[in-house]
Amino acid sequence: MARxxxxxxxxxxxxxxxxxxxxxxxxxxxxxxxxxxxAGPRASPEVLATVRANxxxxxxxxxxxxxxxxxxxxxxLGVSYIRRRPVIDLVKERLPATAVLAFGGLLVEVLLGxxxxxxxxLRRRRxxxxxxxxxxxxxxxxxxxxxxxLVVFAYRLDLLPLGGGTSLEELIxxxxxxxxxxxxxxxxxVSESTRTALASPYMRTAVAKGLPRRVILRRxxxxxxxxxxxxxxxxxxxxxxxxxxxxxxxxxxxxxxxLQEQAYNELDRPLLMGTVIIxxxxxxxxxxxxxxxxxxxxxxxxxxxxx
Amino acid sequence: xxxxxxxxxxxxRYDGFEAVTGASLTVEEGRTMAIVGESGSGKTxxxxxxxxxxPPGGEVVSGSVRxxxxxxxALRGADLRRARGRLVGYxxxxxxAALNPVLPAGxxxxxxxxxxxxTRRREARHRAVELLGQVGIQRAGEVAAxxxxxxxxxxxxxxxxxxxxxxxxxxxxxxxxxxxLDVTVQxxxxxxxxxxxxxxxxxxxxxxxxxxxxxxxxxxxxxxxxGRIAEQGPAGEVFGSPAHPYTQALLETVRGGAEAPPKxxxxxxxxxxxxxxxxxxxxxxxxxxxxxxxCPEVVPAMVDTGPGHRAACHLLGVGR
Amino acid sequence: xxxAVLAPLFGDxxxxxxxxxxxxxxxxxxxxxxxxxxxxSLGRDMLARVAFGARASLEIAFISNITSVGLGVAxxxxxxxYRGWVEQLLMRITDVFLAVPxxxxxxxxxxxxxxxxxxxxxxxxxxYWAWTARIVFGETLALRRRTFVxxxxxxxxxxxxxxxxxxxxxxxxLIATLAAFNGAAVVAIGSGLSYLGAGIQPPQPxxxxxxxxxxGAIDYAPHLLIVPLxxxxxxxxxxxxxxxxxxxxxAQSLQRSWLDI
Numbered sequence: 001m002a003r004x005x006x007x008x009x010x011x012x013x014x015x016x017x018x019x020x021x022x023x024x025x026x027x028x029x030x031x032x033x034x035x036x037x038x039a040g041p042r043a044s045p046e047v048l049a050t051v052r053a054n055x056x057x058x059x060x061x062x063x064x065x066x067x068x069x070x071x072x073x074x075x076x077l078g079v080s081y082i083r084r085r086p087v088i089d090l091v092k093e094r095l096p097a098t099a100v101l102a103f104g105g106l107l108v109e110v111l112l113g114x115x116x117x118x119x120x121x122l123r124r125r126r127x128x129x130x131x132x133x134x135x136x137x138x139x140x141x142x143x144x145x146x147x148x149x150l151v152v153f154a155y156r157l158d159l160l161p162l163g164g165g166t167s168l169e170e171l172i173x174x175x176x177x178x179x180x181x182x183x184x185x186x187x188x189x190v191s192e193s194t195r196t197a198l199a200s201p202y203m204r205t206a207v208a209k210g211l212p213r214r215v216i217l218r219r220x221x222x223x224x225x226x227x228x229x230x231x232x233x234x235x236x237x238x239x240x241x242x243x244x245x246x247x248x249x250x251x252x253x254x255x256x257x258x259l260q261e262q263a264y265n266e267l268d269r270p271l272l273m274g275t276v277i278i279x280x281x282x283x284x285x286x287x288x289x290x291x292x293x294x295x296x297x298x299x300x301x302x303x304x305x306x307x
Numbered sequence: 308x309x310x311x312x313x314x315x316x317x318x319x320r321y322d323g324f325e326a327v328t329g330a331s332l333t334v335e336e337g338r339t340m341a342i343v344g345e346s347g348s349g350k351t352x353x354x355x356x357x358x359x360x361x362p363p364g365g366e367v368v369s370g371s372v373r374x375x376x377x378x379x380x381a382l383r384g385a386d387l388r389r390a391r392g393r394l395v396g397y398x399x400x401x402x403x404a405a406l407n408p409v410l411p412a413g414x415x416x417x418x419x420x421x422x423x424x425x426t427r428r429r430e431a432r433h434r435a436v437e438l439l440g441q442v443g444i445q446r447a448g449e450v451a452a453x454x455x456x457x458x459x460x461x462x463x464x465x466x467x468x469x470x471x472x473x474x475x476x477x478x479x480x481x482x483x484x485x486x487x488l489d490v491t492v493q494x495x496x497x498x499x500x501x502x503x504x505x506x507x508x509x510x511x512x513x514x515x516x517x518x519x520x521x522x523x524x525x526x527x528x529x530x531x532x533x534g535r536i537a538e539q540g541p542a543g544e545v546f547g548s549p550a551h552p553y554t555q556a557l558l559e560t561v562r563g564g565a566e567a568p569p570k571x572x573x574x575x576x577x578x579x580x581x582x583x584x585x586x587x588x589x590x591x592x593x594x595x596x597x598x599x600x601x602c603p604e605v606v607p608a609m610v611d612t613g614p615g616h617r618a619a620c621h622l623l624g625v626g627r
Numbered sequence: 628x629x630x631a632v633l634a635p636l637f638g639d640x641x642x643x644x645x646x647x648x649x650x651x652x653x654x655x656x657x658x659x660x661x662x663x664x665x666x667x668s669l670g671r672d673m674l675a676r677v678a679f680g681a682r683a684s685l686e687i688a689f690i691s692n693i694t695s696v697g698l699g700v701a702x703x704x705x706x707x708x709y710r711g712w713v714e715q716l717l718m719r720i721t722d723v724f725l726a727v728p729x730x731x732x733x734x735x736x737x738x739x740x741x742x743x744x745x746x747x748x749x750x751x752x753x754x755y756w757a758w759t760a761r762i763v764f765g766e767t768l769a770l771r772r773r774t775f776v777x778x779x780x781x782x783x784x785x786x787x788x789x790x791x792x793x794x795x796x797x798x799x800x801l802i803a804t805l806a807a808f809n810g811a812a813v814v815a816i817g818s819g820l821s822y823l824g825a826g827i828q829p830p831q832p833x834x835x836x837x838x839x840x841x842x843g844a845i846d847y848a849p850h851l852l853i854v855p856l857x858x859x860x861x862x863x864x865x866x867x868x869x870x871x872x873x874x875x876x877x878a879q880s881l882q883r884s885w886l887d888i
Binding site for chain 3: 011014015016018019022023026029122124135136138139140141142143144147148151195198199200203204206207213216238239241242245246249250257260261263264265267272273275276279280283284287
């Protein structure tokens with residue numbers, strides 16, 4: 001287990017290093033002079049020179065890379081051009097809102113997707129309605145789904161607020177949007193593993209023992225669905241974070257995604273790259289966590305990772 | 308003494324294919340009957356029918372199965388669920404697949420106590436460990452916390468037996484439980500079965516194609532071929548004076564017959580067992596050395612050949 | 628189904644006198660004889676605008692689908708077939724691209740590569756090739772261990788021949804399925820980036836930037852939002868249906884359940 005963890009951790013660090021390198025290259029390719037962006041259009045040449053020196057902009061590329069990497073490694077992602085504050089602080093400020101949204105969405109997709117998947121898996125034939133619903137949901141990009149819900153529930157029916165805040169009422173639609181997007185995947189995975197469980201010899205043993213249906217479902221079916229669901233959740237993070245950006249934009253949810261969109265529109269280079277790095281760290285971290293949890297809940301995975 | 312298991316003229320069908328035709332047999336309480344046959348002979352289908360574990364699509368189309376006086380083919384719904392395991396337990400050949408891979412072995416025994424006797428969790432665990440010890444597992448406490456893939460084949464089969472003991476099954480169907488095990492482990496499991504029979508009076512229906520196992524465990528034997536019982540009777544009788552040409556051929560493959568050439572250590576039965584379509588008349592006639600006119604057309608009736616010893620062969624009718 | 632994908636194309640933008648850029652009628656009309664889908668806030672014809680928008684959106688989708696699947700297949704095949712340091716290098720790069728969240732990096736990349744059709748197609752390719760690469764890599768690894776491939780390698784056939792003759796044909800249906808689902812994803816992400824302001828810029832119409840414009844009018848002119856929205860959804864729907872059809876081919880089975888006995 002320890003060896004496995006170290007290998008996985010190492011690969012994760014390599015990946016993050018790759019992302020940092022990528023953002024460094026991107027920064028170089030960006031148009032515009034960062035010093036002028038910071039100092040403003042009317043700054044004197046002396047001020048510009050000072051700013052350039054502070055940012056090490058006149059150093060050779062290799063030395064700039066070293067500075068950049070060591071800064072990032074120490075958690076220094078630079079200072080936002082527009083907001084004049086460290087990127088890491090801005091991200092920290094927005095993190096709780098995004099975490100609440102992400103958790104709400106996860107709840108929706110696991111409960112709704114898992115529930116539908118279980119229902120479908122227990123049926124003798126796959127439900128055509130669910131299959132059709134899955135295709136439709138797959139077809140609706142996150143932001144479109146957000147708009148649809150917004151038009152129907154907030155605008156037409158006037159049941160829920162249009163968004164712009166972080167109250168519980170205002171969480172419902174964005175979390176639903178984010179969650180519904182993942183529902184088809186969870187439904188498919190749970191339905192498939194339910195069917196596999198129901199058809200396997202250990203299910204015959206459970207039935208032969210005369211166990212009540214609810215014990216069979218809870219202990220013998222659901223336990224076997226857990227591992228694929230966790231794997232999916234781990235793989236899903238990168239896509240999920242993309243959904244977060246769209247949803248925050250559509251519903252004006254004040255989280256990291258919105259910050260990201262603003263950074264793009266304001267051409268705020270450090271903020272943009274900083275959020276890319278943060279997001280990559282989150283993805284790698286969750287992949288790792290999902291792997292570890294999977295090993296914990298699925299004894300078979302312990303053999304795989306050892307072998 | 309009334310028999311514990313009475314199977315009467317049972318036929319089993321899967322989507323149009325008849326796997327078992329008119330099989331009848333009885334097993335006395337505390338005894339072991341072995342059902343012998345090649346794959347496709349219908350022995351496993353018959354056993355699954357007795358355990359009410361035929362896969363979806365398979366059903367008993369006629370006849371009756373009575374276990375301890377209860378007609379198990381008539382059980383439905385909650386009655387069926389309550390009867391499962393209590394009347395008939397089932398030991399599968401592939402113990403790895405038959406145990407849930409994500410649950411500890413002990414829990415899979417303990418859950419029987421929890422759900423059937425309403426035992427509290429801790430007490431159920433305690434009793435499960437006790438049972439694991441009884442079936443000969445060393446350090447049962449540790450093994451109870453282990454997962455199926457961490458156990459050896461023999462240990463897993465012992466866990467399955469402990470499960471049956473927890474259920475206090477009246478009849479235990481052993482569907483080739485030792486086939487996947489190596490010889491020494493197989494001997495241990497057979498010894499365990501014998502001990503359980505002596506201590507708890509367990510009745511066994513032992514499905515196998517291994518004549519060695521039959522000789523070891525069986526009080527009575529039923530030989531199946533092509534979905535029908537070809538011959539049945541006390542083990543000594545069937546082994547000593549086999550009445551059906553198929554039984555004779557089967558025994559020859561093990562012993563090597565008198566007329567077998569000295570250089571062929573293993574005799575084989577010419578031809579292959581029926582696959583898919585069962586021949587009309589006596590199912591064995593295409594491979595039978597003694598087949599004559601009625602064999603391809605008329606299904607032979609069961610004829611008594613001794614005390615409790617019966618066989619279905621036209622030759623026996625001719626002899627009278 | 629195909630109709631749904633192609634429908635916007637039938638409204639051939641060049642044939643109409645309405646160009647979708649100059650105002651043609653009263654602003655915010657909803658379905659009048661001259662303007663089937665109404666007009667927008669500047670009085671521009673919506674039908675012409677979604678038709679023009681289709682050109683940009685579908686061009687991006689078409690180009691980036693081909694390039695991302697092509698690149699993904701190439702990387703996956705080479706890494707899975709040659710193994711060794713090639714595999715390590717290619718798959719670690721793949722890992723990096725899998726770890727960067729699509730939209731966020733899309734915005735960052737777009738700011739470098741520009742917001743024209745080719746720029747956005749490049750961005751989308753960069754975001755999506757790694758998914759195909761990962762899956763093709765896994766399949767190639769599995770095929771590599773199959774007897775007929777091992778035999779061919781053992782008999783000294785050059786790698787390129789083995790890939791062309793034994794591996795690619797066996798991957799063909801998987802690649803077709805991947806391309807269909809990838810198509811759905813790139814349509815969504817292409818117009819999604821435009822919606823966020825990183826794609827085709829107004830006044831040139833594109834479904835995504837039309838969505839962004841329509842969002843402000845949700846209270847008083849919802850058709851400005853709904854028309855481009857339906858275009859995106861129907862196009863993605865078409866791709867998903869193709870993908871489902873390809874992946875379901877022959878896979879429909881009635882499984883048995885021990886709960887039914």
